[in-house]
Amino acid sequence: MDIKTWTFIIVGITFVLYIAIAIWSRATSTKEYYVAGGGVSPLANGLATAADWMSAASFLGMSGIIAFSGYDGSVYLMGWTGGYVLLALLLAPYLRKFGKYTVPDFIGDRYYSNTARTVAVIAALFVSFTYVAGQMRGVGVVFSRFLDVGINTGVFIGMAIVLLYAFLGGMKGITYTQVAQYCVLIFAFMVPAIFISILSTGNPIPQLGFGDTETSGAYLMDKLDGMMTELGFSAYTDGTKSKIDVFFITAALMLGTAGLPHVIIRFFTVPKVKDARKSAGYALLFIAILYTTAPAVAVFARTNLMETVVEKPYKEMPAWFYNWEKTDLIAWTDKNGDGKIQYLPGNAVQEKPIFSGKRGAFGERLVTNPSDGNNELYVDNDIIVLANPEIANLPNWVVALVAAGGLAAALSTAAGLLLVISTSISHDLIKKQIAPHLSDKKELLIARLSSVAAILVAGYFGINPPGFVASVVALAFGLAASSFFPALVMGIFSRRMNKEGAIAGMVAGLGLTIFYIAKFKLGWIGTPETATPSFWWFGISPEGFGTVGMLLNFLVAITVSAITKAPPAHVQEIVEEIRIPSGTKGATANH
Amino acid sequence: MQKPSHQTDLKKAYWRENLRYLFILLCIWFLVSFGFGILLVEELNQIRFAGFKLGFWFAQQGSIYVFVILIFIYVWLMNKLDKKYNHDK
Numbered sequence: 001m002d003i004k005t006w007t008f009i010i011v012g013i014t015f016v017l018y019i020a021i022a023i024w025s026r027a028t029s030t031k032e033y034y035v036a037g038g039g040v041s042p043l044a045n046g047l048a049t050a051a052d053w054m055s056a057a058s059f060l061g062m063s064g065i066i067a068f069s070g071y072d073g074s075v076y077l078m079g080w081t082g083g084y085v086l087l088a089l090l091l092a093p094y095l096r097k098f099g100k101y102t103v104p105d106f107i108g109d110r111y112y113s114n115t116a117r118t119v120a121v122i123a124a125l126f127v128s129f130t131y132v133a134g135q136m137r138g139v140g141v142v143f144s145r146f147l148d149v150g151i152n153t154g155v156f157i158g159m160a161i162v163l164l165y166a167f168l169g170g171m172k173g174i175t176y177t178q179v180a181q182y183c184v185l186i187f188a189f190m191v192p193a194i195f196i197s198i199l200s201t202g203n204p205i206p207q208l209g210f211g212d213t214e215t216s217g218a219y220l221m222d223k224l225d226g227m228m229t230e231l232g233f234s235a236y237t238d239g240t241k242s243k244i245d246v247f248f249i250t251a252a253l254m255l256g257t258a259g260l261p262h263v264i265i266r267f268f269t270v271p272k273v274k275d276a277r278k279s280a281g282y283a284l285l286f287i288a289i290l291y292t293t294a295p296a297v298a299v300f301a302r303t304n305l306m307e308t309v310v311e312k313p314y315k316e317m318p319a320w321f322y323n324w325e326k327t328d329l330i331a332w333t334d335k336n337g338d339g340k341i342q343y344l345p346g347n348a349v350q351e352k353p354i355f356s357g358k359r360g361a362f363g364e365r366l367v368t369n370p371s372d373g374n375n376e377l378y379v380d381n382d383i384i385v386l387a388n389p390e391i392a393n394l395p396n397w398v399v400a401l402v403a404a405g406g407l408a409a410a411l412s413t414a415a416g417l418l419l420v421i422s423t424s425i426s427h428d429l430i431k432k433q434i435a436p437h438l439s440d441k442k443e444l445l446i447a448r449l450s451s452v453a454a455i456l457v458a459g460y461f462g463i464n465p466p467g468f469v470a471s472v473v474a475l476a477f478g479l480a481a482s483s484f485f486p487a488l489v490m491g492i493f494s495r496r497m498n499k500e501g502a503i504a505g506m507v508a509g510l511g512l513t514i515f516y517i518a519k520f521k522l523g524w525i526g527t528p529e530t531a532t533p534s535f536w537w538f539g540i541s542p543e544g545f546g547t548v549g550m551l552l553n554f555l556v557a558i559t560v561s562a563i564t565k566a567p568p569a570h571v572q573e574i575v576e577e578i579r580i581p582s583g584t585k586g587a588t589a590n591h
Numbered sequence: 592m593q594k595p596s597h598q599t600d601l602k603k604a605y606w607r608e609n610l611r612y613l614f615i616l617l618c619i620w621f622l623v624s625f626g627f628g629i630l631l632v633e634e635l636n637q638i639r640f641a642g643f644k645l646g647f648w649f650a651q652q653g654s655i656y657v658f659v660i661l662i663f664i665y666v667w668l669m670n671k672l673d674k675k676y677n678h679d680k
Binding site: 066071073074077078081082084085086088089090093207208210211212213219220221222237243246247250251274277278280281284285288291292295576579580581582 | 602605606609613616617620624625628629630632636640641642643644647648650651652654655656658659661662663665666669670673677678679
């Protein structure tokens with residue numbers, strides 16, 4: 001059977017599975033809708049958190065980013081796993097004990113202020129929307145690549161599926177579909193990885209394989225370092241980012257992970273405090289399976305790619321090279337006219353290749369925007385995971401499996417984010433601020449309707465992505481780090497922290513980070529000449545600046561709270577109460 | 592009055608022990624990632640570990656394994672602590 005038939009079959013089966021789970025796990029109360037009734041086992045919650053966390057970008061893009069950035073890619077590996085240690089140790093157990101539905105719930109109650117609650121709602125909505133637009137786009141891209149439908153049609157299909165289970169089941173439906181989606185995505189990621197590892201080094205465990213020797217007896221990593229330095233790249237194991245920047249980006253990603261609302265609310269779904277701790281452990285374990293495999297895949301793929309293309313004639317490339325050239329993911333410009341591929345440091349084209357529609361002397365697709373450098377080859381990050389099965393000559397069903405895995409990753413993250421958005425609207429805004437006497441039934445209806453509205457908005461952004469979204473997604477972490485993380489941690493660990501301190505801290509941290517991003521990433525402030533890396537403060541990139549915002553947040557919050565009056569007694573009691581795990585109540589909206 | 596203040600003392604003692612665990616575990620968390628994986632990476636790269644340079648290995652593999660182990664150690668320590676202070680009900 002061909003790839004397309006296999007893809008229809010496998011993707012079709014997984015979709016039927018998700019829908020069946022959605023119908024089986026319908027929500028009948030707001031408690032089920034917001035926190036799955038609070039009865040999810042730690043293991044199931046761990047699986048669901050892992051699927052929620054790993055997006056289309058993790059599944060499709062991360063191995064590629066690491067493959068092309070080597071050591072620099074470590075910021076994502078450490079940053080997106082290390083945050084779970086902070087989450088498990090500093091936040092999850094206490095927020096579970098607090099026993100409400102949302103992050104703004106905690107901020108609003110702990111800082112006895114609707115202003116604080118509103119700041120938290122706005123931050124939660126902003127972070128979730130930037131994120132979800134990318135996911136809907138991801139669904140569209142996977143569909144268009146594997147099933148030959150337009151990207152927009154793909155977005156519509158994705159919207160319909162997510163709508164069905166988010167509308168019916170809320171958190172309950174999402175949790176159990178995410179469990180299924182984790183199984184699909186990890187299987188789809190590991191099968192090609194194991195095959196590639198065996199092909200490269202004979203070792204079936206990718207994590208060990210990339211430290212192993214090749215048939216020639218040389219260590220694979222030494223060979224890769226050697227090939228790269230010979231062509232003028234910096235060694236794979238060295239990277240190019242400055243140490244301070246690597247430090248700050250890693251910190252921003254870790255602290256941001258711990259402050260992301262769609263991750264935190266997952267820990268409200270388990271019965272007890274001890275289950276919250278345990279499920280954070282499970283979540284990281286399941287995430288680590290993919291995150292420790294990705295750098296191995298990156299090394300295999302980079303080595304394979306360089307051995308295949310460097311100084312080889314375009315005419316003699318394997319079939320996958322032309323297949324991915326057809327889909328715009330590979331582009332070659334014969335700058336020196338020798339018919340061979342020169343793969344060198346620097347960009348081959350300006351940003352993304354723009355194809356002219358004409359063919360060159362060797363049959364290659366011509367681009368209209370080659371760069372001035374000598375590098376002739378453009379390779380998209382996503383290709384590493386997408387092309388792996390073909391490079392390793394794996395059967396067609398494995399290629400189809402990768403498509404199903406990419407869809408599972410995108411859908412599970414989109415659903416988790418949409419729930420945060422609909423909860424923010426129905427619970428934090430309407431129930432808590434506008435109509436406090438709303439009955440449970442009406443609130444549930446409003447939650448469902450706001451999930452529909454959220455999906456429509458997300459779909460709109462998926463079809464018409466605003467230009468800045470792509471660059472802002474990575475920055476969402478910096479924003480979460482500079483706003484939520486300090487407010488949450490101090491809310492638990494400092495009895496003295498008051499609303500004046502927390503609000504001033506959030507506004508200062510978020511404000512500084514947004515200013516820095518607007519200046520150095522988006523170019524909205526000042527002239528373009530002063531937005532270059534040489535003008536970065538302390539040599540820190542916009543991606544890493546959230547860490548500075550976080551430090552400022554702590555500093556301002558502590559100073560302001562020291563000169564204003566202590567929080568009222570009942571708030572100090574809340575703090576005492578959440579530190580003790582016994583007496584956990586089910587998550588509840590009305591105290 | 593004896594009982595409430597005793598209760599408060601117990602709560603304080605529980606929290607102090609909890610903070611001590613957090614401090615130790617977070618020091619290890621910092622050491623393996625920011626320490627071994629970033630600040631000391633060149634020095635550790637001089638040491639070989641199978642086909643890996645040790646600093647690079649910590650940045651892309653070792654730190655993640657340690658993170659997972661740290662959370663499960665924390666779960667185990669806290670379950671013990673909860674039992675000791677009767678918070679496991």
